[in-house]
Amino acid sequence: xxxxLLGPPGAGKGTQCKRVVEKYGIAHLSSxxxxxxxxxxxxxxxxxxxxxxxxxxxxxxxxIIDMMIGAIxxxxxxxxxxxxxxxxxxxxxxxxxxxxxxxxxxAIVELQVPDSAILSRMTGRRSCPVCGGVYHVENLKPKIxxxxxxxxxxxxxxxxxxxDVVKNRLKTYHEQTAAVVGxxxxxxxxxxxxxxxxxxxxxADVFKGLESLVR
Ligand code: ADP
Ligand code: ADP
Numbered sequence: 230x231x232x233x234l235l236g237p238p239g240a241g242k243g244t245q246c247k248r249v250v251e252k253y254g255i256a257h258l259s260s261x262x263x264x265x266x267x268x269x270x271x272x273x274x275x276x277x278x279x280x281x282x283x284x285x286x287x288x289x290x291x292x293i294i295d296m297m298i299g300a301i302x303x304x305x306x307x308x309x310x311x312x313x314x315x316x317x318x319x320x321x322x323x324x325x326x327x328x329x330x331x332x333x334x335x336a337i338v339e340l341q342v343p344d345s346a347i348l349s350r351m352t353g354r355r356s357c358p359v360c361g362g363v364y365h366v367e368n369l370k371p372k373i374x375x376x377x378x379x380x381x382x383x384x385x386x387x388x389x390x391x392x393d394v395v396k397n398r399l400k401t402y403h404e405q406t407a408a409v410v411g412x413x414x415x416x417x418x419x420x421x422x423x424x425x426x427x428x429x430x431x432x433a434d435v436f437k438g439l440e441s442l443v444r
Contacts, residue, residue, distance in 0.1 A: 230255055231332065232309040232439075235410055236340030237402045238395070239347040239354070241424050241431060243363050245340065246311045248432050249439075255307035258300045260293060260315070262361050267296075269358075285389060285397030287315055287405060294322035301326070315406045320413065336442045337417050338435060339410055340424035344399055351395045355384040369428060418442050 230253055234242045243259060250257045264282060267275035274296065278288045287293075297313045314320040327333060342350075353366040359381035364371045372378050389398065413419060420438040424431050 230307040231334050232307075233314075233334055233337045233413075234309055234311050234340065235337060235413075236424060237342060237344070237347060237406075238398045239350040240340035240342045241350075241428065242311045242340060243361075244369070244428060245338075245424075245432060245435055246309050247363075249309050249435065252436065253307070253309075255309055256300075256304040257311060258297065258304060258308045258313070259311040259361075260297055260313040261311075263296060263300060264288065282389060283394070285394040285401060287401055290316055290318045290322070294319055294326075298322070298326045302330075314409055317408055317412050320409050334417055336420060336439060337413050338420045338422060338438065340422050340431070342424045346425055347399060348392065348395055351390050351398075352392055354387065354390050356387055357381050358385050 232249070232255070234246055234249075236242050243262075246257045246259065249255070264275070264278050268279060268282075269275070274292060277292060281288045293313065293315070297310070297319075301308060301310075310323075314323050350365065350368070353368070355364045355366060355371070355375070356362070357364075357377040357379070360377060360379050362377050362379060362381070362384075363369075364377075364384060371384060375384055376382065377384055388394075410419070420435070420442055422431060422434050422438065426434075
């Protein structure tokens with residue numbers, strides 16, 4: 230199964246993707262996680278991406294398209310794309326690569342959340358730098374305060390989860406990424422989910438929608 234999960238920063242894409250990959254046995258291809266791993270490994274791509282990520286701007290399309298197409302080629306059991314495509318140029322690059330490979334996307338899920346809910350989600354987000362686990366200081370607390378449930382060690386607040394950078398990322402979303410939904414509307418069934426509800430309720434809606442779409 231090949232899926233795309235769309236939605237603004239803080240919509241819950243990473244959180245829901247983790248549950249989707251567990252249920253369907255597919256790979257979670259998060260462009261943000263891959264970029265953070267490149268940075269941690271000190272690669273050329275990681276250093277090129279750094280200033281864009283820290284300010285809440287988008288990393289240039291050509292770098293992202295090559296990175297994500299490379300990851301897609303390795304995902305033989307299927308995948309859910311999280312955070313990609315984030316521009317129409319990226320969506321066109323993905324289309325081209327899929328058509329060259331004779332493949333297609335099965336469904337697109339869009340998580341809808343009002344901007345007013347996003348700031349507190351993102352400034353309260355805590356992440357595990359080792360396993361990529363995502364928690365929240367109020368909405369999804371770890372079992373031991375400040376520690377990853379999987380025993381990896383301390384949770385961190387991402388540098389780009391501060392109020393100023395979050396505001397930039399939301400601006401970037403509205404200016405450059407929201408148009409991706411329109412790009413896909415005529416081409417694929419889009420499953421629209423109200424993500425401004427309890428995490429488990431969102432998951433139940435995503436699963437129910439996928440079951441009806443992907444048969
Ligand atoms: P994204 O990948 O879209 O940026 P995340 O999955 O990382 O979003 O979620 C952002 C933050 O909001 C995390 O701290 C997460 O625990 C929390 N969160 C996710 N979904 C919900 C929800 N439905 N209600 C409240 N908080 C949520
Ligand atoms: P979020 O959890 O808020 O959705 P991500 O972890 O997906 O954020 O992305 C973090 C940062 O990585 C973005 O603000 C951006 O700088 C960069 N990034 C991630 N995916 C892309 C992409 N598809 N195109 C350009 N930049 C990206």
